[in-house]
Amino acid sequence: MKNEVKKFNKVVLLYSGGLDTSVLLKWIQENYGAKLVTLTADLGQPDIELAAIKKKALALGAEKAYVVDVKKEFAYEYVAKAIKANALYEGTYPLSTAIGRPLIAKLAVEVAEKEGADAIAHGCTGKGNDQVRLEVGIACLNPALKVLAPVREWGLSREEELAYAKKHGIPVPAENKSYSTDENLWGKSTEGGILEDPAQAPPDEVYSLVSLPENAPDTAEIVELQFEAGLPTALNGKKLELHEFILALNPIAAKHGVGIYEHMEDRIVGLKTREFYECPAAECILKAHKELEKYVHTIHENTFKQVLEDKWSYMAYAGLWHDPLMASLNAFMDKSNENVEGTAKLKLYKGSCRVASLSSPYALYNLNLATYGKGSTFDQNASKGFIELWGLQSKLANHIAKSAKNIAKNPKAKTEVEI
Ligand code: ARG
DSSP: OOOOOOOOSEEEEEOOSSHHHHHHHHHHHHHHOOEEEEEEEESSOTTOOHHHHHHHHHHTTOSEEEEEEOHHHHIIIIIHHHHHTTOOBTTTBOOHHHHHHHHHHHHHHHHHHHHTOSEEEOOOOSSSSHHHHHHHHHHHHOTTSEEEOHHHHHOOOHHHHHHHHHHTTOOOOOOOOSSEEEEETTEEEEESGGGGOTTSOOOGGGOSSSOOGGGSOSSOEEEEEEEETTEEEEETTEEOOHHHHHHHHHHHHHHTTOOEEEEEEEOTTSOEEEEEEEOHHHHHHHHHHHHHHHHHSOHHHHHHHHHHHHHHHHHHHTTOTTSHHHHHHHHHHHHHTTTOOEEEEEEEETTEEEEEEEEOTTOOOOHHHHOSSTTOOOOTTHHHHHHHHHTHHHHHHHHHHHHHHHHHHOTTSOOSOOO
């Protein structure tokens, strides 16, 4: 480990309580001669014991240990925006890790300002997106704060890290380190280890949250999601706050093998990475929301919104949460979600999540118009004239191209197109 010359007065460390950030806790005190304050945020990752983490941080020399439960804020200020934007990066990833980072950056800046700290330290490597999201977030909120990313610089091997932990009396948890994981109430991401070889199928153990579809119950389950202004508000008839809704739906969908997303992902730093996600509630909510939107929106709203959704997902993935474009996109999403209200029933069965039924007071679907049965009010004769005008320019373009070719071959050919 190389010694840094730069000294800091006080550093805020983003602390998970795990081995990596515990090693950082000691290492920063040793190498930067800095006082240290830790920050741990509960975004709904299971089994997070805030009191135990606080105790551990203080035992390892932190001057103060902040632990904050931000599940509600995460749900309403971050996940809600993702739901309204039907956010799926590259059409697949519900952005669970990505949308948590700007919140963590915001909390870190708040603590740093309160504590008069001059730097924020994180445990991200130099290969991922999380460093980008945290550092761009911090820079947008308070550009005077410095960032320390020791893991990016030190290149410590697993063995060296364990030796350092042993030397400094840092407890080594019996955690499964075959993969790198990150989790919050919107989902869990898993990468690394054997998963890095795309030629190999993922071992079953990769999924710890969602049942494998083949092991899921043989009986389907129907869940009812009620939406108001684009957000789910009641689950199976029970009113719930958004974070409670997601936390209640996660185990139901997970039991049925719903929420597994796997794909080849393009990271912002240029690398491709093979990713595995378990986002059970997210799959249900996004499917129900999208279908409800299609039920109440015009064709123009539906097709245009998709373009903005892809842009929103890219911006959130790329750590550009505070870019002014995001505020504009969010304003559009809020406006277009005003009448996304109603109920979707989902059928969960062995990994599949299908929208079984929909109802909404704003539905543009009209049975009298759509029916092939008796009593339709749709004037089929009106279609004839419509088709003529609708296809007029396309028809012209095709015929004119053909006749222009003929004329080029044979200048005496008829010049006019008969339409
Ligand atoms: N590839 C995902 C993303 O960039 C997941 C990152 C997981 N982070 C982690 N520290 N394991 O959002």
